[in-house]
Every structure is written in C-alpha cells, then in structure tokens.
Amino acid sequence: MRRCGLFIGLRLWAALVPVQVDPDYPLGQLGVPPVTTAADPLRLVDLRIGVSDDSLRTSSFETRLRLGATAFFGGEVRGQRLAVFFDTQRLELGVSEQDGELDLEGSYRASFFRARVAGEKRRDDTWNVALEGSIRLSPDFEILVDYEHDTDDVRGGPPSLNEFIETGRLEEPGRPTRVLRSSSVGFLYQRENHLELAADASVSRIRTEAGFDQTRKRARASALWNVAAFELDGRFGFDRFSGRLERTQGLAELGAAFRFAGYFVATARTLQIWQPAVERFTHDYRGAVTFFGPRFRFARSSDIGDEVLRLTRRANELGYNERRVYDLDGLRALRERLSLSAAREELAGRVDALYLAEVRERNVPQLGFELARSIDKIAGSVTDAYRVFFGVPWRVAWPFTRGEDRVEFLRIDWAFIDERFPSPGWKTHSHAITATAELNRQHLLRFRWESPGQTPEEFAFNIWRGRRWSAEYVYELGR
Amino acid sequence: MKRRQFLRLGLSGAAGALAPSALREAVPRVNGGINIAPLRRLVTNAELTPPIIIPELVDLQMKLLYDLGFEQMRITISFELFGANFLAAIPYVRAARALGIDVLGIFGEFAGNDFVRAIANPATRAEVLETYARIFGDFVPAASKSVGAPGRFAAQILNEPTHFNGLSPDAYVRSFLEPAYLHLKEDDPTIRIVSAAPVASAEGVLRAQKMIEAGLEHVCDVVAFHVYGTRFLEKLAALTAKPVWVTESGTEGTPRHLDWYASTFDTIRRSMPGVERIYWFLLFDLQPNRFRLFDIVRDPLREFIPVRESVAAIERLEARVREASAGVPRASYEELVPDITLYFPTQEDIRLIEETSFGLPEGLFP
Numbered sequence: 001m002r003r004c005g006l007f008i009g010l011r012l013w014a015a016l017v018p019v020q021v022d023p024d025y026p027l028g029q030l031g032v033p034p035v036t037t038a039a040d041p042l043r044l045v046d047l048r049i050g051v052s053d054d055s056l057r058t059s060s061f062e063t064r065l066r067l068g069a070t071a072f073f074g075g076e077v078r079g080q081r082l083a084v085f086f087d088t089q090r091l092e093l094g095v096s097e098q099d100g101e102l103d104l105e106g107s108y109r110a111s112f113f114r115a116r117v118a119g120e121k122r123r124d125d126t127w128n129v130a131l132e133g134s135i136r137l138s139p140d141f142e143i144l145v146d147y148e149h150d151t152d153d154v155r156g157g158p159p160s161l162n163e164f165i166e167t168g169r170l171e172e173p174g175r176p177t178r179v180l181r182s183s184s185v186g187f188l189y190q191r192e193n194h195l196e197l198a199a200d201a202s203v204s205r206i207r208t209e210a211g212f213d214q215t216r217k218r219a220r221a222s223a224l225w226n227v228a229a230f231e232l233d234g235r236f237g238f239d240r241f242s243g244r245l246e247r248t249q250g251l252a253e254l255g256a257a258f259r260f261a262g263y264f265v266a267t268a269r270t271l272q273i274w275q276p277a278v279e280r281f282t283h284d285y286r287g288a289v290t291f292f293g294p295r296f297r298f299a300r301s302s303d304i305g306d307e308v309l310r311l312t313r314r315a316n317e318l319g320y321n322e323r324r325v326y327d328l329d330g331l332r333a334l335r336e337r338l339s340l341s342a343a344r345e346e347l348a349g350r351v352d353a354l355y356l357a358e359v360r361e362r363n364v365p366q367l368g369f370e371l372a373r374s375i376d377k378i379a380g381s382v383t384d385a386y387r388v389f390f391g392v393p394w395r396v397a398w399p400f401t402r403g404e405d406r407v408e409f410l411r412i413d414w415a416f417i418d419e420r421f422p423s424p425g426w427k428t429h430s431h432a433i434t435a436t437a438e439l440n441r442q443h444l445l446r447f448r449w450e451s452p453g454q455t456p457e458e459f460a461f462n463i464w465r466g467r468r469w470s471a472e473y474v475y476e477l478g479r
Numbered sequence: 480m481k482r483r484q485f486l487r488l489g490l491s492g493a494a495g496a497l498a499p500s501a502l503r504e505a506v507p508r509v510n511g512g513i514n515i516a517p518l519r520r521l522v523t524n525a526e527l528t529p530p531i532i533i534p535e536l537v538d539l540q541m542k543l544l545y546d547l548g549f550e551q552m553r554i555t556i557s558f559e560l561f562g563a564n565f566l567a568a569i570p571y572v573r574a575a576r577a578l579g580i581d582v583l584g585i586f587g588e589f590a591g592n593d594f595v596r597a598i599a600n601p602a603t604r605a606e607v608l609e610t611y612a613r614i615f616g617d618f619v620p621a622a623s624k625s626v627g628a629p630g631r632f633a634a635q636i637l638n639e640p641t642h643f644n645g646l647s648p649d650a651y652v653r654s655f656l657e658p659a660y661l662h663l664k665e666d667d668p669t670i671r672i673v674s675a676a677p678v679a680s681a682e683g684v685l686r687a688q689k690m691i692e693a694g695l696e697h698v699c700d701v702v703a704f705h706v707y708g709t710r711f712l713e714k715l716a717a718l719t720a721k722p723v724w725v726t727e728s729g730t731e732g733t734p735r736h737l738d739w740y741a742s743t744f745d746t747i748r749r750s751m752p753g754v755e756r757i758y759w760f761l762l763f764d765l766q767p768n769r770f771r772l773f774d775i776v777r778d779p780l781r782e783f784i785p786v787r788e789s790v791a792a793i794e795r796l797e798a799r800v801r802e803a804s805a806g807v808p809r810a811s812y813e814e815l816v817p818d819i820t821l822y823f824p825t826q827e828d829i830r831l832i833e834e835t836s837f838g839l840p841e842g843l844f845p
Contacts, residue, residue: 158697161668164661173653177692209649210694245688245718278714279681377682378648378689380641421645456645460595461654 023359023407025440026394032355033442035478036339036348038069045336045477046074052470070340089320089340092116099123111319112136126152139316140190142323144200148182156211173209180205180213186220190324193305196224206241214243220251226300229259250274262295263402281377286385290368293393293406299326302361307354311338314350318343331358332479355478359441364406366391366399381455382420389413411436421456428453444474503810505545505579505626507803510796511744512551512583512758513772514727515540519567521777527842532567535782536775538819541574542812543762543773543785547793548800552630553583553726553758555638556615558594558607561832562840566824572615573822576630577622578815583673583726583758584615586659587637595637595644597837598655606835608662614828616667622815633671634663635703635726640675641686648689651675652698660698676703676726679711687718696721701755707731709743712750723753729760729770736772737791 022029034043046064064074064085076083076096083096083103094105100123107116116132128150135143156174164170186200199221206214220237237251255269268287274280299305308324308331315322320341325334335351338344344351372385390399394409417430432450439445449469458464518540519525519532544552552575557564572582586608588594597607611634621629636659640646646655660672674695677683683704695702702719705727706712716723725747730739740759748754763773763785772793774786787793816822833839 156694156697158694159657159661161661161664165665170658170661174694208692208694210692210697245692247688275685278684278711281682281685378641378685380645380682423642424645426645456592457647457650460592460599460644460646462596462600 023405024395025407025438026409027440027443030359030440030442032352033478035335035355036344036351039066041068042066043477044475045072047475048472050078050470050472053468058470069344072336072340087337087340089337109321111321114321122152124152126150128152134188136316136321139313142188144184144186144188144198146182146184146200146202148179148204150178150180153180153207155207156209174211175207175209177206177208180207184218188323193300193309193324193326194226196222198222208245212244214241214245216241226298228298228301231257231298231300247278248276250276257298259296259298263292265290265292265296279377283375284372285374286370286372288368288370288387290365291400293364293366293391293397293402294362294404296363297361299361303357304331304354304361307350307357308334311347311350311354315341315343315347318346328358328479332476335478362407364391364393364408365389365411366393366402366406380421380423382422384418384420385415386418387413387415407441408438411438417453419453419455424456426456426459428455441479442476444472444476446472446474448472502623502625503808503814505623505815506548506800506809508548508550508579509799509803510548510550512553512581512724512726512756513544513547513549514553514758514761515544515571516761516764517554517557517564517568517571518763518775519563521775521783525563527563531563531843532570532823533783534570534819534823537567537570537574538816539775539783539785540762541571541578541816541819544575544580545578545812545815546800547796548803549580551581551583551756551758553585553635555585555587555589556611557587557589558597559588559591560593560837560840561610561835563843564589566828566843569614569824569828570819570822572632573619574622574816574819576619576632577626577822578630578812579621579626579628580630581633582615582630583633583635583724584611585635585638586611587635587643592644595640595646595655598659603836604658605662607837608659609666610831610835612663612666612670613831616663616670623810625810626815631671633673633701634659635673635675636660636699637675639678639705641682642678648677648686649693652690652693652695656695657698671700672698673701673703673724673726674699676705679704679706679708679715681711684711684714684718687715691718695719702753704751705760706747706757709746709750712747716751716753719753721753722755723751725751725754725757727760728757731769733768733789734791736789737795740792740795 022031043066044063045066046062048060048062050060052058058079060076060078062074062076064072066072071086071088073086074084081096081098083094085094090109092107096103102121103118105118107114112135114134118130120128129148131147133145137143152175154175159171182202182204184200184202186198189197202218204216204218206216208214217240218237220235222233222235224231224233233255235251235253239249241247241249251273253269253271255267257265257267259265266289271282271284272280273282305326308326312322312324315338320338322334322338325331331354335354338347338351341347367390368388370387374383389411391411392399392409393406396409397403397406413434415432419428420426430451430453432448434446434448437445447469449467451467452465454464518536521536554568554571556568559565568584572584575582586594597603616632619629621627636656637644637651640651640655641648656674663670663672674690677687677690687704696719700722701724702721703724703726704715706725707729728744728747730736744757747757760770763771763775767774767788772789774788775783776786778784829839
C-alpha cells in the first residue's frame, strides 16, 4: 500500500512538472523557426552531407532552399545520382538522372483532387509510367486511383546457344519479373485522429523473368486504431495469380503498441505471408520495450494530433487538400507546404502551434531493446535480430532517469543480426553501431559502422561487402 | 587423336577381348532408376588411405545394379577440387554405361561449397564444366554386343541447391543452371541437362515456382523433383510442361519400401503425367533401416558381401527381372565386367585434371 502510494505520488509529481515550451539544447534555446515567414529572397532549409569510406559511390550532398514565399527548390548529388526539384504548395516537380536513366516526377494538388505522374526512362528508351490520383470527397475521405504502365514489353526466352558458341559470353540477365500494367482503386478514411481505414483492389499484368505473363488480382485493407495509451494496426491482403503459376497468396500484419507506467512503451508486431493449401512461407515476429525520459505520448492522442486535425481541416476548407499525417517528416512537410499557400498568413498561427506541440510533446527515447525473428521458408533462412540502444539526454543525465524537460542529445544504437541457414548448416553474423548527436532539433551528426555477414550465396559469388563506415551531417530547418 | 576416339578404341578393344565368345542376352533392364553412393571405401569419412578406391566395392554395387535390372543410375560426382570422391565416381559411371544403364551424374558436392564457387566464378566455370563433361560424358562402349547400346549420360546441375548450398531458387537458375547448360550444350548438344530438384514438400513447391518464374525451363531439358510424400504432386505437376524426372523417391523404414515401390510409384505417375523416370533412393548407405535396399558388410574371407535389408522390395525387383527374362539364361555380370579396374580413372583423366587451374589434389597420388 505504501509502495502503491509512492508510485501514485511519483506519477502525480511527474504530471505536475512544468513542460518547457522552448527547451534547452546543446546549442541553446531554439525559438520558433521561421517556417511560416517568407524568405528574402532565399533561405537554406535543408543541408545534408554524407561521406563514407567508399566515398565516390555513396557520398551525398543535398540542399534545399526556400524561394520567397512561394516555393522550395534544391538539388541532390548521391553517388552518381543527380537530382533537382521545385515545389510549391500545389505543384511539385522533380527530375533525376543516374547512369543514363532518367526519373521525372510531377504532382498537382487541387482543392478536391491530387494527381501525380512519375516516369522512369531507361537507357533503352523504354518507360515505366505511374499515375496516381486521389479525389477528396470530404475532409476525412479520399478515393484513390492508380495506374502503372511499362512500355518495355520484352519477353524473356531461352538463351541463344549459337551466340554463346560464337562469343563465349553469357547473355546479360533478362528483365526481372515486373508489372507491365496495373490499375487499382481504393479509399482512405481518417476518422478524427484515432481511426484510419484504407483498402484497395487492383488488377496487374505481370511479366515473369521467364517470359510468360501472369494476371494478379489483389485486394488489400489496412486499419489503425489509437486511444490514449494503446495503438493497434493491421494490414491484410489477398493475391490471386492466374496463368502458368496459378496460386493464391495471403498476407497479414498486425502490430500493437502499449504505453505503461507513463514512460515505457511495449510494441509487438507480426507479419505472415502464405499460400493457402501450401504453407506460410514468411513469418516475422518482433517485440520491443522502450523507456522514454519525458512521459511518452502517441502523436495521434496528444496535442499534436489535435493541432494536425485543426490545421488540416482548415486547410481543406480553404481548398488546400491536405491529408492528416503524424510522423516528424510528414508533419514538417505539411507545415512547409501550408506556409507556401496563399493563406499562409491566416494559417501561420496554426502552423506554429503545431510546431510548438511537436516540441512540447516530443518523445525522447533513452533505453530500449528489440528482438525480432524472421523465417523465410523459400530461402531456408532464420534471422534473429537483437537491437539495443541507450540515449543520453540534454542536459546530460543517466539514460534510466526521467525528466520532462529533456531533449535528445547522444544516442548509441547497436544491432546484432544472426542469420542461419539450417539445412546447409551456415551461420552469419552482422553488427552495426550507430552514434547520433542531436545538437538541437535542426542539427544532427550521425556516424555508422557496420560489419555485414556473408550469406552462402554471397560466399558462392565471393562477395563480401566488408566493414564500412559512413558519417552524415543533417540540417533541417523547422524539424 | 581426340580423347573420345582414344576411349572408343581403347575401351571397346579391351571389352571385346574380355567379353565371352558365346553371346547371351544381358539381364533385361525393367526396374527404373536408383540412386547409388559412389563408395570408394566402406567407412563414413574415407580419408586418402590407400587404396583410394577399393575395386571390389565398386564391383559389388555395379553387380547389384545389373542383376536387379535397373535401367538408370543416379550418382553424385562430388567435385571437392577434383578430389578422391570425384575420381571414385568414374568407374561407377563408366561401368554402368558399359552395361547399358543410363547415368544421371549430379554435378555438385557431398559437403562444402567448392563446386558452387567454381561455377560462380567466370574464371574457373568453363574448365570445371568441361572437365566434368569430358571425363563423364565422353563415349563409353558397351561391355558386350548383348548389352545393346551403351547407357547415355545426363547431367544434373546441383542436387537441392537451397537445402544443401543455401542458394536462392532464382540465383540457382540464373547463375548456375544457365551457364552450365550453355557450356555443356556447347560441348555436346545431345547431352540432357536436368535441373536441380526441389523436394515435393510445401517449401519445394514454393521454390519450384520461383525457379520456373526465373526461367528454369529455358535452361534445362528435364525438370527434376524429389518425392518423399504425395501431398503436393498435383501442384508440382501443374508447374511444368517439360519432361519430369523424379530423381529421388523412397520412404523411411524398410517395411514400407515394398508398398512405396508397388503403389506410390504408380500414384506419382498418375498424378504427374510428365514423369519419365523415377529413381529409388537408394541402393546402399551406412544408415540401417531407413532408405537403403542393401547393407554391405565386410567378410574376412569373401571381402564385401551384400546383405538384403529390404527383402520384400528386392524380391519384387527380382521377380520383375525373372518375368522379363522369360526363362532365358542371361549373361552374368562377371561375364560382362570381368575386370572393373578397366573403368577406373585413366592417365588421360589425370592429365585432364592436371591441366586445370586446380591441378591434382595434394596427397591423392603420393
């Protein structure tokens, strides 16, 4: 009884600790970043520099600038990939090139629909084109339509023995199994912040690597339900293949996250894929427990969710057609887009209020572990993954203590992956260590070292990716 | 003179000299296929203790194969960097073919990954496959005119690549079967290339789907499966229109062998109309009361003697041979193969191996 009283007392004390709206970071207090104000004429909003021991192929440089009050533009160099983009609230355009392959992307957001087209031009001048559309019937409900078309209808076939005899060379591998054409229709329903339902049905023509075609009819549905201390999500799907390899395939994924004692979150997730009357061939199970320094809040059942709801409803009344999102990157993109709109001055207060809610209700993970097991019956492998991390908050404190004014500062993640192929008796281990330092919400340094294992297939091909390291600096204004 | 011509002259001359003058028909080949282990010594881990290959052991297995009227033999030709087990497969393959028995040789390995690495590596792929083809695929004359045509040689590229080598089904097709198909067909367009065999289990069905999707049927002449259960036969049958060889089939437990032979083989043929051949697993191994038909024991006086373990199944095989023989006396194995060492590795075989970048393994020929 005494211990119970002490526990309740601690909970009450924790609840009464004042939450610092503008917390202290290693680089000092941050204030409200100028997301809603126009640049004069340019403002740097993103800078990302990455280097690695394999510098030429994987180093990257990405920058994004705000142009006045109306647009963002920028570019990216990632290894051999070059990209530029230009975004307004309604229009998004992007183009990238790598090794002679071109990616084009454009989208337009009207008051009641959004259309996106993406095209990939290959070196052989064939195109893969994807069209996506959403029609908003209410602030909570959208109809989704997709169409995909691949102009490369080359059909795989037997290799030419004569050519092999003449040249002594093996032909390049044919195109992998791919979607030639696909059409789908579905919906997304978002009820307040606590419920999300989505479903779609599609028909696809698939050309196999062997050269024969299959028709895939697919139906998928997903749901997410959140209450104050609990979140449940699920995804279910059903594929029917007709043609040479006629079969039916099912997919089910179920996840749950539960907050307990205010500062701990337990999560569990499973994914199963199977062919009825044959076997479940993919099993994935994972569970984790994380301790947070400040009290943990689900974004959907906190002030963040309330601000998102207010902001998107008002934006949709104004004709800006915004979907509700809850992850950090999605929230930042939402705030940025609306700050480009003609109604940015009206929305500025709500945009800043959303940012302040994100800061106030930040989750600061300090200790955690995850166990995961994946079984792939086709590959004949069993993979166990162990991940642990500890974080030192700012101001510096032990990871296992708590405090409502804490922000993320230093964090070390360690992952150990044990992959086994029981039949040939093969084992391989991978390690990865990631060290992250957040100087404030906008400046982040990350160093990663990994020692990958070697699968039997990689051993056969004498492939070992070797120990690698990479380092990254990230600046994100208004994150 | 090419090696093929050399063998034709050498072996046919020797066989002709040793064959009996009075020509009796060979034992009729009526009992389908069987797997045999290329034993070279009667121990689990035969090291390089001389003799590397005990001729009497080869002789005994070949005699059983011949007397029981098997039509086809399947045998692992274990690479092991052209080691002792590779050489041990030579007399089995040549003697069987001389007796008119078709041979399916598995290009692979009992244990380890030397073979898959050699095939995955463009620098060694061609020489390894060509050495296999020349040593095992070249012409072998019939032991006697009474045998008729000598047995043909077919190549199976790996046994169960996911199970034994950890290779994904699509990587197997792309990087192992296709190159092997092209190299072997270049050398001999008539050779039949048999795919590795998914087991007729749930996993096997899934792996076979992946293999077919990756183009398996374009790079083999025959699709193979291993059948140790009948639940998924219809699903496997629906996967391919190619000829199918069931390269392993059997059941664990000696008392169940006869029923498997008598009824399950029929079930397989009914359920999979494309099945051309079924190979029983197996003639002999060192594990009692499981799959083998015979035990082999060493008698101090008679050297190696066969012990009938799966008596009912053996009697059925013998009955079918007797029935097909129709009371006509048949040539004995000893008449056809008076000296098994005739089929042993030759200097030419050794030279072919020496010419590869691997050379002869150390300690094999001290």
